[in-house]
Every structure is written in C-alpha cells, then in structure tokens.
Amino acid sequence: MxxxxxxxxxxxxxxxxxxxxxxxxxxxxxxxxxxxxxxxxxxxxxxxxxxxxxxxxxxxxxxxxxxxxxxxxxxxxxxxxxxxxxxxxxxxxxxxxxxxxxxxxxxxxxxxxxxxxxxxxxxxxxxxxxxxxxxxxxxxxxxxxxxxxxxxxxxxHAPVQLSPEQESFLNRMDVLLTLLQQFASTHKLPAGLSDAQLLRARQSVARLREESAPNAHLLNLLVHHSYLPYQPAKVNSVEALTEEQLELVRRVINVPDLLLVQAVSETSKVRALSECLREAVQRQQRVLFMARNPQILDSVLERLPEAIQIVRVGTEKKVSARVQSHLLTNQASSMQRSLLQRTSALQQQLAPFAHELTQVDQKLTDLHASIAQMREKEHALQSVQELVLQLTHKLVDPLQAHLSGLVTMQKTLWDRLNKRKATLARWTQRKSWLDSRSQLPGMGLLFLQLAQSQGHKLAQMEQLVQAEQAVYASNLEAYNQAQQDLQTILPANETYREYQKRIHDLQSENEALKKQALEQVRALNASLGDLTPSIPPLAPVSAEKLQTYADWYSEKRRLFARRAQLLFDWRADLTAHSELLDPELLRYADVVALSLQESTSLTGSEELEFDLALIEDAESMTLPDLLFFLAHSRRIVLSGQTASPVPDKEVYDWLATLPQHERVRLGLQDDADVRTMQELLQSTPYALLLAAQPDSAHLLHL
Structure with missing residues (x-):
C-alpha cells in the first residue's frame, strides 16, 4: 500500500x-x-x-x-x-x-x-x-x-525457472503424495494425515511449481538449505519476558525466510509467542498460528489485546471459554445475523420485484395502455384543432381584410378631418381679427369687405367639416359592425360549434386518462419505495413524459428484479450456510489460529496468504503441512521441543512389500527411489531441517 x-x-x-x-x-x-x-x-x-x-x-x-x-x-x-x-x-x-x-x-x-x-x-x-x-x-x-x-x-512475481534440484524435490513430493493416496485406498492413513491434507498438499505443490507462492526463496531453502542473512528487529523491552524470549520476538519479526526454535518450557513459550503475535500484527503482518496442543494455542490467544482481529478455527468443546468469541463458527454466525438484519429492510423493499412481479408487470402494462390511449386522444385533438384553424381562416380572413381596410380608411378620414378643423379654426380667428378693424376710420370699409369675404369661406369650410364628420361617423359604424360580425361569425357557425364540442370532449377524456395514468404511476412508485431517490419529472403531464417514465421504470424493474433475485438467493444461502462467510473472515483476520489436527478446516485455504506462519509443536508436523506453509506464507517459524522421528510403520512396511510393477506405476523407478520415500516417511520436516544444521541466526534455543 x-x-x-x-x-x-x-x-x-x-x-x-x-x-x-x-x-x-x-x-x-x-x-x-x-x-x-x-x-x-x-x-x-x-x-x-x-x-x-x-x-x-x-x-x-x-x-x-x-x-x-x-x-x-x-x-x-x-x-x-x-x-x-x-x-x-x-x-x-x-x-x-x-x-x-x-x-x-x-x-x-x-x-x-x-x-x-x-x-x-x-x-x-x-x-x-x-x-x-x-x-x-x-x-x-x-x-x-x-x-x-x-x-x-x-x-x-515474474515466473522464474525452477532449478533441477527444486524440480526434483517437487517431483519427489508428487510421488510421496501419490503413495500416501494409494495407501489410503486400502488402509487407514497414519495419525496426523487425512485425505483433505493430501489434496491441499497437491495444490501447494502445484502453486510452488507455478512460482505463485508469496516467497519463492522458501523452496530454495528447503532444497539447498540456503538461508538469507538478516538482523533481528529492534523491539522495546517487555517486563514479563526474559532476554532469551525477547530475542525470539526480535528474530520472529525480521527473519526473511525460516526460523527454527527449540524450546523446553511451555510457560515461557506462551508469553513469548503472544508477544511475537502482538508485535507482528502491530507491524501490519497477517499471522497463521498453529499448535498441536489446543490449550497452549488458547493460552497464547488469551494474552492478545482485544483490538487484534483473531479467528480461532475449531469446535467449542475444544476451545477455552475466553476464546469462544473468536471461534470462526461463532464469528460467522454473528456476521450472518448482522448481515441478515442489515439487509432485511432492503429485502422488504425489493420484495415486490421478487414475489409480486406479475402485479408489477400488470401495472406497467396498464400504464402503457393509458399512454397509448392518451396518444390517440392527443393526436385526435391535434387533428380537430387543425380543422378549427382552417375553418377560422376561411371565415375570419375575409372579415379581417375588410376590417383592415376600414381601419386604414378611418385613419385617413380622421387625419383629413383634423386638418379641416385646424383650417376652420385659423379662418375663424382671422375673421374675428378683420371684424375688430371694420370700425376703424378710413380703412374700416376695406376691413369690413374682407371680413364678409372671410365669412363666406368659413361657411363653406364648416359645411365641409360637417360632411367629413358624417363620413367618419359612417365609417366608424361600419368598423364597429365588422368587429361585431368578427365576434359572432365563429360561434354562429354550426361546423365550428361541432369542432369545439369535439375538442371539449377530447380534452375531458384526456384529463380522465391523465388521472388514470397518474394513479398507475403512484402505484408503480409505491413498489419502488426508497430504492431510488427521484423519478423523471411528469409536469406538465403528457403522453411523452409518461412514456419517458414508463421506459425509466422498465429499466429499474429489470435492475431491481435482478437485485432481488440475487439478494433473496444470497440470503437463503447465507441463512442455511453461515460457513459461506468463513473465507472472508479468514482473509481479513490479523491472526488465524488452529491446532495442527484442525488444519484441514481452513475454508478456501488455496486463496489464503500469510506474512508469517508460526507453528508450535512443529516436531509433530507432517510433510503435507509443511508444503502448505511453503506455498502460502512469506516467512515460517517452527517451534518444537524435540526432533525425534515419528515413523509411519504401516506405510513403511506397505512400501517395502509393493511389487516392482506397482512401484514403477507409482513413480518409483528403482530401489534408491524406494529408500528416499522411506527416509521421508521415517522423519518429520522439523527433524530434517534441524539435521541440515542451519546457521545460528536461523536456529534459537530457549
């Protein structure tokens, strides 16, 4: 990261x-x-x-x-x-x-x-x-x-070609596993081995051969006994630990490949191992912790802080009371209840799309039918409105043209009348001025004659004004009549009245369809509940907007139906099988702890990887177990008290009595191959690693 x-x-x-x-x-x-x-x-x-x-x-x-x-x-x-x-x-x-x-x-x-x-x-x-x-x-x-x-x-992680020695080692492991499986077909497997372990070991060999193990050097170490140099980690002193125990913590934290520990006192190991786990987790390392003795396993876990996410694999009767809450089964059951509770509300919301799809689809079909009817009404309404427009043009356009002519004439008459009135006013003012000077001595007779002439002109102008006013009034009356005709011509037309009635009927029918469609939309929205925060806008309501909503709902219906099916199936599987959660719990745990006898209980172990595999009582570990640690761990710590061989006498004797053709069929080409298999069966991996005499940095005595 x-x-x-x-x-x-x-x-x-x-x-x-x-x-x-x-x-x-x-x-x-x-x-x-x-x-x-x-x-x-x-x-x-x-x-x-x-x-x-x-x-x-x-x-x-x-x-x-x-x-x-x-x-x-x-x-x-x-x-x-x-x-x-x-x-x-x-x-x-x-x-x-x-x-x-x-x-x-x-x-x-x-x-x-x-x-x-x-x-x-x-x-x-x-x-x-x-x-x-x-x-x-x-x-x-x-x-x-x-x-x-x-x-x-x-x-x-680029593929690296295996050395001949590494390839030979993996081939021997394949032969050994084949022998054990052949033995299991007619006999009971030795203690500490099971069919599940053999299968997991084969998967581990394949993983090692594909170079997909977290630390490819571990295979090289096992084949060539080649250890990587390192410096022990700096760890703060812990009051409860001796200097030897603290040295164990330092080496466990920093060893780059494999560390062998020989310890005598179980009590001292518990304190030291718990500190090893705590330090590893504090340094963001995932740990696989295994021991043969469940009591030692739980004693170590009980000392760990509550903040560490522990998964204990096992059964309640074999786990201490203080570790019960960390049991994989209990954690899976708790998570199962939590997940079912947290998804209960969503299940209720999606229920219409799981159990009521027929009703939902019927409502959607009804909405589509309403939209189709609305489209018909809207199309018919548009057609009638076009007919009304055509009829209006036919009846009104001639009157409009006549009315426009009257308006133009009215303006012309008005302008001309105003001009004559202005002229009349000027002439009247001039006659008054001439009349006022007709009494003057000498010139009065001249002004009198001029006033009389002006009077004749005024009389003529007044007649013209009166005539113009009569024409204007007549034109105004014709204009008003035309306006009245314009207002009444359409309502008086029977075809127009039929069209208007048809429009009213269509609009009423369309409004009824809108109300019906909106009721159907509300019913569909009710099935959505809180599944979607918003819906497409419908106002103003129209067939087009309702169609947009129907298309949107159809898409949501398909989406929520798929989600409902997935959720209901998932909840059904989870209700019946809480163990489905095991892989996730194991994957995200800080510490996965289990006894060597329970190692086959690791669900989905082929996908697990650990930064550190810490194995207590490693002297009883089998070779198939070691193969798993090699394939799934970056570093390994093996802690044991003795290195005495644990012979598998039954397999040993069975192998010695196998006919030659059976040996060849199982991959044993000669007596040397048989002796190699017998040696592997006669020793534990812990003993073999100790016999190779690792350097002092990779071997610790407590």
Whole structure:
C-alpha cells in the first residue's frame, strides 16, 4: 500500500444545499451517519493523529473532487469552490467494500493546519486558498508511486525457472503424495494425515511449481538449505519476558525466510509467542498460528489485546471459554445475523420485484395502455384543432381584410378631418381679427369687405367639416359592425360549434386518462419505495413524459428484479450456510489460529496468504503441512521441543512389500527411489531441517 503525507494550510468547508436537504433522509437509511458538526469533529480528531485519508476521484460529469475518509463507516466529498478559496461539502456516503479496496491501494494523508466550517462562502476570509494545486501534485506523485510499486510487484512475481534440484524435490513430493493416496485406498492413513491434507498438499505443490507462492526463496531453502542473512528487529523491552524470549520476538519479526526454535518450557513459550503475535500484527503482518496442543494455542490467544482481529478455527468443546468469541463458527454466525438484519429492510423493499412481479408487470402494462390511449386522444385533438384553424381562416380572413381596410380608411378620414378643423379654426380667428378693424376710420370699409369675404369661406369650410364628420361617423359604424360580425361569425357557425364540442370532449377524456395514468404511476412508485431517490419529472403531464417514465421504470424493474433475485438467493444461502462467510473472515483476520489436527478446516485455504506462519509443536508436523506453509506464507517459524522421528510403520512396511510393477506405476523407478520415500516417511520436516544444521541466526534455543 502506497501512502503520501501532505501538509497544507487551513481549509474552509461550506456545506452544500443538496447535502443539508438530503442529510435527514440519509441518516434515516444509515443511522450511524453523522451530522455536520460531528464530521468536523472527526476531521479534527484524525488531524491530531496521522492525518485524514483522502483520494481524488472523478464524478460522472468529469469533475475531479476530493473524498475524505473520516471514519471506518463514512466518507465525505469535497468540491473546489469557484474562487479556489475553499471546498463545498458536497456529499456524505456510507462506506462500501470497494472503498476499503481503493484505500488499500494507497491514499493521501492530509495534515491540515485547521479545518474550518462556514455556513456561507462569504464567511471565508479574503486571500484564503484551498491548496488544490498542492494536493493534486501530491496525488500525481502518489499515482506514479503506485505504478512503480505495481511494476516492481509484477517483476518480483515474474515466473522464474525452477532449478533441477527444486524440480526434483517437487517431483519427489508428487510421488510421496501419490503413495500416501494409494495407501489410503486400502488402509487407514497414519495419525496426523487425512485425505483433505493430501489434496491441499497437491495444490501447494502445484502453486510452488507455478512460482505463485508469496516467497519463492522458501523452496530454495528447503532444497539447498540456503538461508538469507538478516538482523533481528529492534523491539522495546517487555517486563514479563526474559532476554532469551525477547530475542525470539526480535528474530520472529525480521527473519526473511525460516526460523527454527527449540524450546523446553511451555510457560515461557506462551508469553513469548503472544508477544511475537502482538508485535507482528502491530507491524501490519497477517499471522497463521498453529499448535498441536489446543490449550497452549488458547493460552497464547488469551494474552492478545482485544483490538487484534483473531479467528480461532475449531469446535467449542475444544476451545477455552475466553476464546469462544473468536471461534470462526461463532464469528460467522454473528456476521450472518448482522448481515441478515442489515439487509432485511432492503429485502422488504425489493420484495415486490421478487414475489409480486406479475402485479408489477400488470401495472406497467396498464400504464402503457393509458399512454397509448392518451396518444390517440392527443393526436385526435391535434387533428380537430387543425380543422378549427382552417375553418377560422376561411371565415375570419375575409372579415379581417375588410376590417383592415376600414381601419386604414378611418385613419385617413380622421387625419383629413383634423386638418379641416385646424383650417376652420385659423379662418375663424382671422375673421374675428378683420371684424375688430371694420370700425376703424378710413380703412374700416376695406376691413369690413374682407371680413364678409372671410365669412363666406368659413361657411363653406364648416359645411365641409360637417360632411367629413358624417363620413367618419359612417365609417366608424361600419368598423364597429365588422368587429361585431368578427365576434359572432365563429360561434354562429354550426361546423365550428361541432369542432369545439369535439375538442371539449377530447380534452375531458384526456384529463380522465391523465388521472388514470397518474394513479398507475403512484402505484408503480409505491413498489419502488426508497430504492431510488427521484423519478423523471411528469409536469406538465403528457403522453411523452409518461412514456419517458414508463421506459425509466422498465429499466429499474429489470435492475431491481435482478437485485432481488440475487439478494433473496444470497440470503437463503447465507441463512442455511453461515460457513459461506468463513473465507472472508479468514482473509481479513490479523491472526488465524488452529491446532495442527484442525488444519484441514481452513475454508478456501488455496486463496489464503500469510506474512508469517508460526507453528508450535512443529516436531509433530507432517510433510503435507509443511508444503502448505511453503506455498502460502512469506516467512515460517517452527517451534518444537524435540526432533525425534515419528515413523509411519504401516506405510513403511506397505512400501517395502509393493511389487516392482506397482512401484514403477507409482513413480518409483528403482530401489534408491524406494529408500528416499522411506527416509521421508521415517522423519518429520522439523527433524530434517534441524539435521541440515542451519546457521545460528536461523536456529534459537530457549
């Protein structure tokens, strides 16, 4: 896992309106989700430690944003504000399995000078910065590190051709397993062996041959007795441990391949082994812990802190009371109850798509029928409205043209009448002025004559004005009549009235269909419950929008029907078989503990990998067990009291009496091959490794 620490200045957070509006609904579905103040509190608490885990993600609109993992149960999404001075607290979500997997690949760890919450962007201080360039640059560096790490990992696991000695060793293991299986077909297998162990051993040999084991050097060590040099780890002194026991912890933590331990006192081993497990887990190492004696196994586990995730494989009657809660079966049952309880509400929500699909499909069919009828009504209504428009043009257009002519004439008459009235006013004013000067001596007679002439002109103009007013009034009356005709011509037309009645009937029928369709939509929405947060908009209601809704619901129906089938089948399997959870519990446990006799109980063991396999009472370990540790562990610690052989007399005698043709059929070409198999049957792996005399760094006496 690649992580990168980023130290930045203060960061302002502004909750978005969408988050505030949807928070109550989210908390109803996930009661453990926090409020805004608790989010800020969690961020500040993480900031006091190693920092806040963060990932950069791209949403569906292609916008890059920041996701902060504030606890083991939820995350928040931050979007950069427009002024680049802070972040919008955009969403809050419950964590899913894929979130943990994304974090496992690597994350930024933000150490922020201070997390500040604002209710409005205007509260952010001027010249503040969101440190976005610094964060994105760090993310780019992290991505480059991930690529490099993946390349190194691929290079480290690139297939390497086995040496002839390694290939010969694996071939001997194949022959030995074939012999044991052949023996098991007619006899009882020796103590400590079972058919399941032999099958697992064959899988381990195949894994070693494919070079897919976590540490390929372990096979080389077993074949060539070649150990890697190392320095014991630096471990703080533990008051309850002697210097020898502390040395065991130091070597267990750092040994790169295999460590052999010869111990005498079981009490001293319990204290030392528990400290070995605690130190290994503290250093992010997954441990497989096995012992022949269940009491020693449980005594070691009882000393471990509660924070360590322990899975104890076994049965209740063979496990101490204090370790009962760590039993794989009990943890699987507890997780089974938790998962069934947590998915119960979802099961109820999906029930219509599992048990009522016929009713749901009928409702959807009814909606499609209503939409088809609405389309017919809308088409018919459009056709009638087009006929009304044509009839309106036919009846109204001539009147409109006549009315337009009258309006033009009216304006012309009005303008002409106003001009004549203005002329009449000027002439009247002139006659008054002439009349006022007709009494003047000398010139009065001239002004009198002029006034009389002006009077004749005024009389003529007044007649013209009166005539113009009569024409204007007549035209106005014709205009008003045309307006009245325009208002009454359509209602008076029988065809027009029939069209209007048809339109009214179609609209009424369409409204009834709309109400019917909306009732059907409400019934379909009821089947969705809280499965989807929103539906396509329907207002204003139309056949087209209802069709969009029907298409959307059909897609949701297919999706939720598949989910319902998967969920109901999964819950049924989980209800009947809690052991289905065993592989996940084993995969994510810090320590997997079991006795050597229960080693065949490792569910899905072919997929398991451990950083450390710590085997107590290793003197009783069989060769098939060792093959499993070689194929699934990066490092191995074998602790035993003696190295005395444990002969398998029955298999030994059976092998000695096999006819030659049977030996050849089983892969034994000559007497040397037979003696090799007998030697393997006469010794334990622990004894063979001790006999090879490892260096002092890989052999410890307690």
């Amino acid at each position: 690649e992580n990168l620490l980023v130290q930045v200045g203060p960061i302002y957070l502004v909750p978005s309106m969408g988050l505030l509006q949807g928070l109550a609904e989210q908390q109803r579905r996930y009661p453990y989700l926090p409020d805004i103040n608790k989010i800020l509190q969690d961020l500040r608490q993480l900031n006091q430690g190693s920092g806040v885990p963060a990932l950069l993600k791209v949403d569906n609109q292609g916008i890059t944003h920041l996701t902060l993992y504030c606890s083991s149960s939820y995350a928040v999404g931050l979007y950069l504000l427009e002024n680049n001075d802070g972040y919008s607290l955009h969403y809050l979500k419950a964590l899913q399995l894929q979130d943990y997997e994304a974090l496992a690949e690597g994350a930024l760890w933000l150490k922020v000078q201070s997390w500040l919450l604002c209710t409005d962007v205007r509260m952010i201080l001027p010249l503040s910065t969101a440190c976005w360039p610094q964060i994105t640059e760090a993310w780019q560096q992290l991505e480059e590190r991930k690529v490099t790490a993946r390349h190194q990992q691929l290079t480290a």
